[in-house]
Amino acid sequence: MADEAATGPSQSSSTQQNPLSKKLAKILETNLDNDKDTLQALEVLSSFLEQNTLQARRNLRSDLEIRSVSLNQTFLQCVRQLAEHVEGLKTEVTVMRECCDGMQRRLAEAKDSTAGLLKETADLKHRARLLDVSSKAVDAFLSKFELQPEELSALKGVQREGVSDKFFQAVARVKAIHEECKVLLRSSQQRAGLEIMESMAMHLETSYEQLYHWTQGRCRAMNGEVPDINRSLRRALEELRERPVLLQYCVDEYSAARRMTLVRLFLDALTREGSSGGRPIELHSHDALRYCSDMFGWLHQAVATEKDHILTLLPDSPNEKTVTMLGTITEGACHPLRLRVEQVAISATESVTPYQLVNLLRYYGSVFQTLLGSLAPLAQTIFDLQELQSKMFFNLLNVQTTGIIDTQNAPSSSTLAPSGAVNTTLALLQKILASRDMNSLAHNNQEQDLRRVLSTCLDPLLQHCRDSATSLGRVEGMVYVVNCLHVVHNTLALYEFTESHLEVLDSQVRGNMDAIARELALQLMRTAGIAEFYDKHAHSQVAAEDVQSLLGGCPEGLTNLIALPEHQLLAQCGLVASAALRAEVKQATVEQFVAAYQTVYNVVAGELGQSDSSRYLPYTPAQMKQLLL
Helix, strand or coil: HHHHHHHHHHHHHHHHCHHHHHHHHHHHHCCCCCCCHHHHHHHHHHHHHHCHHHHHCCCHHHHHHHHHHHHHHHHHHHHHHHHHHHHHHHHHHHHHHHHHHHHHHHHHHHHHHHHHHHHHHHHHHHHHHHHHHHHHHHHHHHHHHHHHHHHHHHHCCHHHHHCHHHHHHHHHHHHHHHHHHHHHHCCCCHHHHHHHHHHHHHHHHHHHHHHHHHHHHHHHCCCCCCCCCHHHHHHHHHHHCCCCCHHHHHHHHHHHHHHHHHHHHHHHHHHHCCCCCCCCHHHHHHCCCHHHHHHHHHHHHHEEEEEEEHHHCCCCHHHHHHHHHHHHHHHHHHHHHHHHHHHHCCCCCCCHHHHHHHHHHHHHHHHHHHHHHHCCHHHHHHHHHHHHHHHHHHHHHHHHHHHHHHHCCCCCCCCCCHHHHHHHHHHHHHHHHCCCCHHHHHHHHHHHHHHHHHHHHHHHHHHHHHHHHCCHHHHHHHHHHHHHHHHHHHHCCCCCHHHHHHHHHHHHHHHHHHHHHHHHHHHHHHCCCCCHHHHHCCCCCCCCHHHHHHCCCCCHHHHHHCCCCCCHHHHCCCCCCHHHHHHHHHHHHHHHHHHHHHHHHHHHHHCCHHHCCCCCCCCHHHHHEEEEE
């Protein structure tokens, strides 16, 4: 064992010292997959080692040496050829260098000879750059402060070519340049700024003058039924706002043209058939109300149409300007309208139609005052016509009422009914009040208008009733007046705004009824035989002999009074037309008589005693009231 242990290390040591063993161990340890050089060498070796035989492996070294020699010879041949080419290239480079040296010498000589020219050229290039910058600055200045040829042509060609968008663009350009010149005035270029500003101002004034003449001509031509208002005209008027005087001249031309057109169309509507087949307005001249209504209705529609045209032409104009233009346009229609309305007013023979025309004129007067203003000629004309028609209406109403009253006979004493004048006048008043258009009058105008109409009709009528009552007896006259007042009251109660007159009538009726009751009560007292005693001793002491002398016939009188039938007891009271008023008069009469009888009864009973007073006054006041009612 010891020997084996001793020999083991020696064998291992000899193995480690053997080179072949080292190589084999190295080869065995080599990983060919990661050794690219070895793989590449084996790949080359496989290209010419056709067979892996023993002889081939023995001749491998010699084959490799032969192959190496062949490759070196080939490389040498290539190097030799390369050297020949390099030598030729060296010769050519030498020749080229000689040429370059010659050229360099000539360039140096040329540079020496052209140094002045190059300097001058450089100076010229520098100046050219400066001039180019200046040219660009001038071009920029001119493009900003000078009009282009096409812009000048657009400004000067208005009369030849008309107004177009190019013109307005050129005008806007002139304004912009004029505004930009203010910047120059604040810089060192004040002279240029003043000159350019003056030039632009001249261009602008010329442009406005041409624009004004063109617009004036177009406005003067607005004489068709529907004016041709295009975009160019609206823009021209909008531009002329910068020149208010010129704009006003154009507006005046438009208003004058439309005024003539409106007059022509109005006359055509009066005398000719419309384009839609409408009949001429004057065909209805026999019907005064429709005739005037058609004329005012046509003018109302025409004013609304013209207002639309004005708002289309001047969309941003203030309302005052629109109203002024409408007043000017409608001024031409005033004369023919006035002539026709005055002719209608003169031809009226009865008061209802004039009153309807007054209401119609008042209504359209307020309408046109709202549309045109109170100072417009058409509104003033309508107000003047209203005043004229109103005067003629009240004159005619006064004449008609007076004529009715003057032609009537005295009232009937048997019925005491209102006379024919009262009924005829009230029938006329009803026609007038029924013809009122309540929608066409303001509240104040309605009340004021009605008050004047009622005063014109009723004042002479009521005076006629009072005058007619003088031909009757005292009580009969008052009953007649009450009947007339009652009929008038019932008539007015059907209409609005008559409250004040109704109150006056009520007070007059009440006053007459009180007077009738007093007179009838006095008649009853005389019939009963207590009137003289009441007058003398109602508020004083009485002697027994006076009672005998004054009330001696009282029992017989009271008996006769009670025995009278009702229609004879208060005969005049039965002629009161109203049952309610008749009952009130009877009640008041009996109450006044009973009050007087009560006074007499108390005086007599106090002087003679209750038992003795019954010889003269057999009935108590309560019994008398019961018997009379």
